[in-house]
Amino acid sequence: MKKEINLNMPSSSEGMSRIDGRLKVTGAAKYSAEYTVEGLTYGVLVGSTITKGTITAIDTKAAERAPGVIAVITHVNAIKVPGFQSEAGKPSAVRAQLKVFDDNKIVYNGQPVAVVIANTYERALYGASLVKTQYSKEQHETSLNASIGKGFPPHGDGLYKRGIQDAWKSAPYKVEQEYIVPTDTHNPMELHAIIAKWEADDKVTVWDKTQGVKATQHDIAQLFNIPVDNVQVNSKFVGGAFGSALRTWPHEVVALIAAKMVKRPVKLVLSRADMFTSVGHRPYTWQKIGIGATADGKLTGITHEAYGQTSTFENFTEGPVGVSQGLYACPNVNTKYNLVALNIGTPTWMRGPGEATGAFALESALDELSYLLKIDPIELRLRNYAETDPESGKPFSSKFLNEAYQMGADHIGWAERKPEPGTLKKDGLLVGYGIGCGMFGAYRSGATIKAKMTADGILLLQTAVSDIGPGTGTAMVLIAAEQMGIPAGNIRFENGASDLPQAPTQGGSATTASVGSAVHYACIELKEKFQKLTGNDSPKAIDYAQVLKQHNLPLLEVTTKSTAGDDRDKYAMNSWSVHFVKVLVNAATGVVKIDKVASVADSGHIISPKTARSQVVGGAIGGIGMALMEEAVMDHRYGRYINNNFADYHVAVNADIPQIDAQFVNKPDPYINPMGAKGMAEIALIGMAAAVANAVYNATGKRVRELPITPDKVMA
């Protein structure tokens, strides 16, 4: 049954297709806003038009009188959320979040000040336009650059040091530069949406866009002080998230408050404009790198500082300086990470998170150093290749990044690259090649699978995990098919509901490693149960349906929990990537066109070639957007985003993107999990922005250190 697939570089048609493909191409896949619920009402949010201050008056009369409007809820009449009242013993996620409708304080523009509930969407929308709010304004702070002096370390002193402080300064060859990654927004295609239905005073069901149904379940239980088991969270299909659905947001609490007050189910769908303010973003981050090397290209020191945005009420932290600590063998590294609290909604992890931000700075600085040293950028990376983890000194569980360099270089045609910028032309356009690398921790957490084989020979796998698009279900089915020795077509995967067995939130590139391990062990355990019945432990395929019939059993099932082993203490575990980009730049207009991409992932054994390939392609495209076009532009006079829609906030569209070659080293990691598979969601994007910036420099001699690389910056 197995067809030979080129696992180093599968085509788009190779490998098993997605198990939920048919549902997705026929429109039958139901996302959170699409469930039919008896007595449904519609909520539309009214957002603050000021950025800091207090609400002095809120006139809801006109809205209340509008046809179809059932209620207008504000801080004046909202029920008190128990989780907002007493903070003792609550997890930080509940403690620190915006206490929506709890008081009259405004801390960011777009913060919900009211919700209008009506019997149709149109009526709620019209009602929302009638709510009139008066404010007492205070001076807001939204600019990181203007407030950078108020930076503070999020934990401890925010400092890291190995070896000598600022050793790069005494190097014969050195670069010191500042890099800026602007605010980028996740903006998945599906608008964040929730339907909240109270079944009883202390019992609720939600259909909610979330990357973690269990986490959302616990948050809701904490917020409303009700038993965890009385909260049912469903998230069967998630229309992308990229991190935006990793936590519970104010609009979810609003829907729960409203549904409780009107005693009817409430559907609340954010507008695209809300998506810029209300569900996180990649924080604007200012960075400075100092990097030094000897004449033969040995790194002697890296200093990396980063200041990232957070809100005034929560500290959002990520790892921009981590890449400088661990990507290269460098004896002297010191880093500093600070936050700047601003009047914005709290940022959140966006694909690749801080590592993508940090890699843009480090991989750009290393490229600058390569020109100074006149050493090929790949060669420079090889001369500083970390054979063991530079931070801990531990061996890596697996690392084949050097092979990845070679694969990508061959594929992009690196030999064509000219070391002197601006010297290669084709059809009147400047041609440039760039490289950028990524690394991300290969995590694994506990997960539980219930595996049930029924007499019809169908295997059902159940776990709570969300599938936001990577093809989790498809990979899980392939793992089970391999273990059980049955066709994938005989396996069903049920997920995305909080009453299913425990699984981690889908994030941090850890789902396949975590849930996949549970599938692996559950199948082994289930097989053993069958072997016990038959008394036959021969490895040849078992006819499960036959065995069940013979023993007059309707089914056999196991519930198996898998956790990370202690190999984690012995080895440093990471996934790696390298991105190669060829750009064409129009010297007259400064327009950058991506001509070719070769992205290579060193992410262990490839379980599902088709979906893995798509994930790498998708990450590369996200990275191209980050590099060339994405930026949420804020008018700091008003503290408001001025491009809060898809016409003005540019993401990559089809015409921007060539064929992208996704390659895999495809060598299993012997320690991380029984499949030897490491995560790839983050590394698919990390390093891409630098690869593009470095290619633009190679083409033009123009170094752009502030993303996105728009024509004005190329021409400047």
Added chain:
Amino acid sequence: MKSNETVNGPDGDQDVKDTSRRNFLKQSSLLTAVALTPGTAVKAAVMHVDEKIAAVFEKMPLKMEVNGKPQKLSVEPRSTLLDILREQLDLTGTKKGCDHGQCGACTVHVDGRRVNSCLTLGIMMSGKKITTIEGLANSDQLHPMQEAFIKHDGFQCGYCTPGQIMSAVACIREGHAGSEHEIREYMSGNICRCGAYPNIVNAIQEVKDGGQTV
């Protein structure tokens, strides 16, 4: 909607012409009560009184064909085709991604042409034939474009997919699938945040080259 404002709104629209509809509404004692006391208004809404009134005065009849089935509806003039499909006809395959005609997730065919249903008022569709993603397959037999999207993995999360597929079919029908370059250009009104663009192009090329009727 204008009538609503006249009856209920504080910012009564001076430009509204005195129509017989409005006259009737003014005379309606029930509606006056609804207008004057917010508490009653809330109650009226809960009792669906205003719904019944709206059905007579605020809604317009709409006859259109959706996926081969005639539909007789009563819609508010401000309702978009997208919201009518999703909220009234439970055809949720057509997606709302921006509501501003900027993302293409809501693409449907109107008399065979691709249209952003979020920018289309329902009442403009009188007598038109609408095809949504739910109507593309021939019962159990998937449309070749749906097959090709599955085969080439032209999606990840699946949310933009119905719009992509409706656009892709139209792209071939329009004669805009002559080359990879042309496909990319004519598919650029459909945003895919997961980044499935090359796979989408591969799927369209396969269908185009296969020569099947789309």
